[in-house]
Amino acid sequence: MTKFFLVAAALNGMLAVTIGAFGAHGLKRYVESDLMTVYQTGVQYHFYHTLALLGIGLLLQTCPGSRLVEWSGWAMLAGILLFSGSLYLLTLTGARWLGAITPVGGLCFIVGWLLLAGGILRCQMN
Numbered sequence: 818m819t820k821f822f823l824v825a826a827a828l829n830g831m832l833a834v835t836i837g838a839f840g841a842h843g844l845k846r847y848v849e850s851d852l853m854t855v856y857q858t859g860v861q862y863h864f865y866h867t868l869a870l871l872g873i874g875l876l877l878q879t880c881p882g883s884r885l886v887e888w889s890g891w892a893m894l895a896g897i898l899l900f901s902g903s904l905y906l907l908t909l910t911g912a913r914w915l916g917a918i919t920p921v922g923g924l925c926f927i928v929g930w931l932l933l934a935g936g937i938l939r940c941q942m943n
Contacts, residue, residue, distance in 0.1 A: 818887050818890070819874055819877040819878055819881070820874070821890075822870050822871075822873045822874035822877065822887075823870075823871065823875070825870050825874075825890070826868075826870035826873075826874055827871075829863065829866075829867040829870060829897060830871075833860060833863040833864045833867055836859075836860055836905065837860040840853070840856045840857065840860060840908075844856065844909075848908055852907070852908045852911070853908070855904050855907060856904060856908040858904055859901040859902075859903075859904030859905050859908070860901070862896075862897075862900055862901050862926070863897055863901040866893045866901075866926060866929075867897070869893050869929070869930075869933070870890060870894070873886055873889055873890040873893065873933065876933075876937070876940070880936060880937075880939075880940035880941075880942070883939065883940055884936075885932050885933070885935045885936030885939060886932070886933060886936035886937075886940070888932045888936075889929045889931075889933035889936055890929075892925045892926070892928045892929030893925070893926065895925040895929075896924075896925035896926035896929055897922075898922070899918055899919070899921050899925060900919055900921075900922025900923055900925070900926060901922070902922070903915045903919045903922060907919075
């Protein structure tokens with residue numbers, strides 16, 4: 818799982834930069850400013866949790882096989898998809914109902930951070 822989360826972090830970093838650049842350079846002139854703020858929030862949280870995935874991948878080298886750390890990675894990935902993904906789609910489509918999905922992604926982030934804390938506490942570090 819170590820390599821998986823490190824690769825997931827790298828690919829999500831690439832996606833966050835690409836999506837952010839698209840918003841800054843291509844989308845800005847077509848979207849209302851309030852929706853642009855929503856989009857930027859999606860990019861911001863995408864980046865934060867990409868860094869968390871990187872940390873999770875590195876931590877798994879110290880705590881191999883830690884189920885809590887692995888689950889935290891899955892929760893972070895789900896959060897990126899649901900939280901940031903719903904904000905991206907809301908901005909692109911204007912479908913405000915997508916905002917109802919966003920809190921589920923936020924909950925995934927919260928659970929991911931709690932699982933990560935538990936995994937660190939249970940890890941036998943040198």
